[in-house]
Amino acid sequence: METSNINRLLKMDDASFERLSKYVTTEYGIKLPDVKKSMLESRLNKKVKSLSMNSYSQFLDHIFSEQGRQGDLFDVIDLITTNKTDFFREAAHFQFLTSTFLPSYSNQNLKIWSAGCSTGEEPYTLIMALEEYRKRNATLSYSLLASDISMRVIQSAYNGIYTMDKLTTIPLEMKKTYFLRSKVNPDITRIKPQYRNKINFKRINLMDNSFGISKVDLDIIFCRNVIIYFDKPTQEKVIRKFCTYLKPGGLLFLGHSESIMGMNLPLKQLQPTTYQLQ
Numbered sequence: 704m705e706t707s708n709i710n711r712l713l714k715m716d717d718a719s720f721e722r723l724s725k726y727v728t729t730e731y732g733i734k735l736p737d738v739k740k741s742m743l744e745s746r747l748n749k750k751v752k753s754l755s756m757n758s759y760s761q762f763l764d765h766i767f768s769e770q771g772r773q774g775d776l777f778d779v780i781d782l783i784t785t786n787k788t789d790f791f792r793e794a795a796h797f798q799f800l801t802s803t804f805l806p807s808y809s810n811q812n813l814k815i816w817s818a819g820c821s822t823g824e825e826p827y828t829l830i831m832a833l834e835e836y837r838k839r840n841a842t843l844s845y846s847l848l849a850s851d852i853s854m855r856v857i858q859s860a861y862n863g864i865y866t867m868d869k870l871t872t873i874p875l876e877m878k879k880t881y882f883l884r885s886k887v888n889p890d891i892t893r894i895k896p897q898y899r900n901k902i903n904f905k906r907i908n909l910m911d912n913s914f915g916i917s918k919v920d921l922d923i924i925f926c927r928n929v930i931i932y933f934d935k936p937t938q939e940k941v942i943r944k945f946c947t948y949l950k951p952g953g954l955l956f957l958g959h960s961e962s963i964m965g966m967n968l969p970l971k972q973l974q975p976t977t978y979q980l981q
C-alpha cells in the first residue's frame with residue numbers, strides 16, 4: 704500500500720545535516736553528532752511537510768532566511784531540544800537547600816534562577832520547597848527567574864497546566880496546597896495563580912554573552928540536565944559565566960550526570976552536583 708506523503712520520512716542529506724548541526728552547536732551549544740541524524744529526521748518531518756517542502760536544503764534555506772528567523776526557526780528549536788523533566792527530580796537538591804543550606808545562609812532575601820526550566824516542573828518544585836520552608840521561617844523571601852531557549856516550553860511552564868500523572872512525585876498535602884484540579888476534566892490540574900505569579904519567565908540562551916540579568920546578584924542557580932547536551936569546553940564556558948552572576952557563597956546545582964571535574968573554576972563541591980562560589 705502507498706504510504707501517504709505526509710507520513711513518509713523525508714531523508715536529510717549529509718550537507719544539510721552538517722549545516723543544521725553546525726548552526727545548532729554554535730548558536731545553542733547543543734551537540735548533534737552523526738548518530739542524531741535519524742532523531743532529527745523524525746522530529747522535523749512533520750514541520751518540513753507542513754511547509755510543503757520536499758528537501759532539507761530548501762527547508763534550511765527557509766528557516767535561516769529573514770522570514771524564517773521570525774517564526775519557523777523557533778519551531779525548529781522547540782523540536783530539537785530535549786525537555787524531559789519532573790517535579791522533585793533529583794529530590795536531594797531540594798532537601799539540601801531547605802534543610803542544610805538555608806538555615807545557615809545569612810541572606811533571607813533570595814534571588815534564584817532556574818536556567819533551562821523546561822515545562823516548569825523545576826521552578827514549581829522550588830516554589831513548593833521554599834513555601835514549605837517559609838511556614839517555619841517567615842522572614843525568608845525570594846524571587847525566582849525561570850528561563851529556557853524553547854518558547855514552547857516557556858509558554859507551557861507559564862500556563863502551569865499538567866495531567867494528574869505528572870504529579871505522582873508530589874506529596875498529597877502539597878498537591879492540595881499548590882494545585883487546583885479542573886472541574887471539567889479531573890485529569891487536569893493547574894498550579895495556583897498566586898504561586899505561578901511568583902516566577903518571572905524569560906527566554907534566555909545560555910550561549911549568549913550576557914544573560915540580561917545583573918552580575919553578582921544571584922544566591923542560587925539551578926541548571927540541571929541542560930549542559931549535558933553541550934561539549935566539555937562549552938560546559939566550562941557556561942559555568943564560568945554562571946560564576947559571575949552568583950554572589951560569593953551562592954550555590955550552583957547541576958544535574959546528576961553533570962560535573963565540573965577537570966575544570967578550573969572558583970567553585971567548591973558541597974555534595975554531589977552541588978557547588979558553592981568561593
Ligand SMILES: C[S@@+](CC[C@H](N)C(=O)[O-])C[C@H]1O[C@@H](n2cnc3c(N)ncnc32)[C@H](O)[C@@H]1O
Nearest residue numbers: 731784786787788819821852908909927928929
Ligand atoms: C532536559 S531539560 C531539563 C529541565 C530541568 N532543568 C530538569 O532538570 O528537569 C533541558 C532544557 O534545557 C534547555 N536548553 C538547551 N539548550 C539551551 C540553551 N542553549 N539555553 C537555554 N536553555 C537550553 C532545553 O530547551 C530544555 O528545556
